[in-house]
Amino acid sequence: xxxxxNYLAEINRRSFLKKSLSSLGVVAxxxxxxxxxxxxxxxxxxxxxxxHHPAKVKRIIHLCMAGGPSHLETFDYKPALExxxxxxxxxxxxxGEQIAQLQGTELKVKGPTFPFxxxxxxxxxxxxxxPHIGGIADxxxxxxxxxxxxINHDPAHTxxxxxxxxxxxxxxxxxxxxxxxxxxxxxxxxVVLTSEGGGQAQPISARQWHNGFLPSKHQGxxxxxxxxxxxxxxxxxxxxxxxxxxxxxTINTLNGHLATNRHDPEIATRIAQYELAYQMQASVPDLxxxxxxxxxxxxxxxxxxxxGSYASNCLMARRLAERGVRFIQLYHRGWDHHSNLExxxxxxxxxxxxxxxxxxxxxxxxxxxxxxxxxxxxxxxRTPMSQGxxxxxxxxxxxxxxxFLAGGGIKGGTVYGSTxxxxxxxxxxxxxxxxxxxxxxxxLGIDHKRLTYKFQGRDFRxxxxxxxVIEKILS
Numbered sequence: 001x002x003x004x005x006n007y008l009a010e011i012n013r014r015s016f017l018k019k020s021l022s023s024l025g026v027v028a029x030x031x032x033x034x035x036x037x038x039x040x041x042x043x044x045x046x047x048x049x050x051x052h053h054p055a056k057v058k059r060i061i062h063l064c065m066a067g068g069p070s071h072l073e074t075f076d077y078k079p080a081l082e083x084x085x086x087x088x089x090x091x092x093x094x095x096g097e098q099i100a101q102l103q104g105t106e107l108k109v110k111g112p113t114f115p116f117x118x119x120x121x122x123x124x125x126x127x128x129x130x131p132h133i134g135g136i137a138d139x140x141x142x143x144x145x146x147x148x149x150x151i152n153h154d155p156a157h158t159x160x161x162x163x164x165x166x167x168x169x170x171x172x173x174x175x176x177x178x179x180x181x182x183x184x185x186x187x188x189x190x191v192v193l194t195s196e197g198g199g200q201a202q203p204i205s206a207r208q209w210h211n212g213f214l215p216s217k218h219q220g221x222x223x224x225x226x227x228x229x230x231x232x233x234x235x236x237x238x239x240x241x242x243x244x245x246x247x248x249x250t251i252n253t254l255n256g257h258l259a260t261n262r263h264d265p266e267i268a269t270r271i272a273q274y275e276l277a278y279q280m281q282a283s284v285p286d287l288x289x290x291x292x293x294x295x296x297x298x299x300x301x302x303x304x305x306x307x308g309s310y311a312s313n314c315l316m317a318r319r320l321a322e323r324g325v326r327f328i329q330l331y332h333r334g335w336d337h338h339s340n341l342e343x344x345x346x347x348x349x350x351x352x353x354x355x356x357x358x359x360x361x362x363x364x365x366x367x368x369x370x371x372x373x374x375x376x377x378x379x380x381x382r383t384p385m386s387q388g389x390x391x392x393x394x395x396x397x398x399x400x401x402x403x404f405l406a407g408g409g410i411k412g413g414t415v416y417g418s419t420x421x422x423x424x425x426x427x428x429x430x431x432x433x434x435x436x437x438x439x440x441x442x443x444l445g446i447d448h449k450r451l452t453y454k455f456q457g458r459d460f461r462x463x464x465x466x467x468x469v470i471e472k473i474l475s
Contacts (some may be wrong), residue, residue, distance in 0.1 A: 051180075055445030056373075056409030058183065060176060061317050061328045063356060063376040064160075067153065067202050067335030070382035070394050071402035072423050073345055075142045077116040077125045080421040081384055085111030089385045093424045100151045100396040101338070102385060109422070110386035110394065113342050122413030129349040132357035133404075138413040139360060139369075140376075140406045141473040145417025145426035148380050148398045148433055153202045153336070156379035156398070161208045163437055163462050170212035170453075172437055173327035175462045177218040179451045180444060184324030187287065188221035191325050193317070195225055195310040198334035198348025209329060213455040220329065223316075226308030229288050287319055301358040311355035318362050321372060335378055339393035360406050370408045373443050375436070377403025384422045399425040403436070409443045411475040431470060438467035439474075 072078060089107040116125045120137030133140070150156040155165055162169040170178070173190040182189025192209045209220025223229040290298075290305030293315070298304075303311030310332045317328045334348045356376060363369040381401025382394035400419035406412065417429035438448040441462065448467050452459040 051445030052447040052450055053442075053445055056443045057407060058371045058444075059321055059326050059328070060173070060373050060375065060440060060444070061321065061359070062173075062330070063314075063359075063374065064157075064329060064331045065335050065352065065376065065378040066157070066204055066331045066333045067199065067337075068156075068378045068380045068382060068396055068401075069335040069348075070337065070341070070345070071144070071400065071419070072110075072382065072384060072394070073113050073129065073341070074127050075125070075402040075404065076144050076400075076419060076423050077112060077127075078384070078419075078421065078423045081109055081423060082111040084109040084422075086391075089422070093420075093422060094385075098151055098398070099383070102383065102387060102395050107385040108391060109384060110391065113345060120413055122415075124413065124415060127349075129345065130353045132354045136357050136360050136406070139364070140404045140412060141410050141414040141416060142402060142404045143416045143431050143436075143470070143473065144400075144402045144419060145429050145431045146377070146381075146401050146403055146433075146436070147426045147430055148401075151380065151396050151398050153379060153396075154205060156396075157204065157208050160379045160433055162212070163434055163464055163466075167207060168210075168212055169460075170214045170218070170462070171209050171220065172440065172462055173209055173220050173329060174211045174214050174218040175451065176327045176441075176444065178214050178453070179441075179446050180326060182324065182326050184326075187284075187320065187323055187325055189325060190218065190220040190327040191320055192220045192222045192329045192331070193225050193313040194222070194331045194333065195308060195313050195351075196333040197310070197351050199344035200336040200338070201333035202336050204331050204333060213460070214453060220327070225313055225316075226306060229284055229316075287316075287323065290315070297362065300362060302354045309355075310352050311358075314355040314359040315362075318359060318366075318368075321363070321368060322366075337382070337393055338395065339388040339390065341393050363407070369406070372407045373410070373440060374406040375403065375440070376405075377401075384424050397424075400427075405439075405473065409474050411473055414473050416470065416473050429472075432466060434463045434467035435470055437462050439470045442469045443474075 072081065087109050089109050094107055112127075115128050117128055117134065118124065119126050119134035122138055124134075124137040124142065126134045126137060128134075148156055148159055150159045150165055158167055159165050161171045161173075163172070173192075177189045190209065194204060206222065209222070211217075211219035288306065293305070297315070301311045301315045303309060303315055305312050305315065310330065313330045317330055320328050332348075332352055334344075334351070337344045337348075360369060360374060363372055378401070381397045383397045385395070387393040387395045400423060417431055418427055419425060420427045441448040441451060448461065448463045448469075452461045454460075
């Protein structure tokens, strides 16, 4: 009998998988037969052994308001804008500055479209378009001094996700999964859901959740927001679960034999992919079964489960978190309000306000908020100047915008940083995207300077050579 035959005779499926799948990540069910090879130079670096310090949270939920929500209609009230509405924007702010679509036009001040009120014991000023988020003001920390480097949507998303303007770098979800692995054995460790509504829905490229040069097992997996989360998750007619398990065993055995001769991390990825796909055939139907949710929970989110809405995705995010998914991203496409701002903003905020607050409340009631970090925000903000013939819109803006964080390690009821009197540029405590990434990794127990990956002769990291932890928002 050949050595390979002896190998097959001596090993059974469960013992093989137990030995082969230790510490392996997972990637998309739809990518099971992908043949591209990263050619990476190893997996977890030797210098990285577990957490660098005690972690505050186990997981991240990133609520990405794609399109760039206006900070001037959300969390950054500016009386000077209200007072100067319709007047010429002072050239001292805009001369020589990068402006997206307002170049060569007369720049006029546009006041806040909606009133603001003070919410919570902290008295945090929040737009009245977000009464539900206002109701949890004492649970969130608003950063009013964010700035970014890219003024158009796709590169701005790339920078927000990867810390680089160069496409092809690993996303922050991939870095998180690379550093910490998955908490789930039967679902991907990094999951993405998308929804749209309320305004112009800019497309979102799948490379925003790509693994870049990291092994492909760290790539994000997009689940369908409407209907079945994963297509063809069931077995074809005539194929039993046992026979499917036999097929996985055979393929993984062959891949395992190949792995003994080739030191390619993509082979280990392939083994994990097939096993995960097998496990997902049982786990995904349970994940999608919202009949287990009582009516008062559905009412809290204001959702019809599985209808593709942001509200449904927020409830799905909680269910994914319960099942051990490490990094969850929800993209809502609908915040690109170049014109007809009032109508579109009312629509988009109505779709997102209640579910966002519900997710935070629900996690808190279940004792999960303290071990979860919530990040809410877009890729950039909007101009203090009006746009369009009717002056009823706002253009892209990168010099100042707002986001908020909530959950473990976050000091609720906090406002950090500020923009100038017109909301044009970050003035007090300017906060870079790299600082956000450094803080996110810090809360996960990772020193952002030590989570590296050698590629093309250089040690890369999510924060590149930048980034500082935002200590003043931490509890």
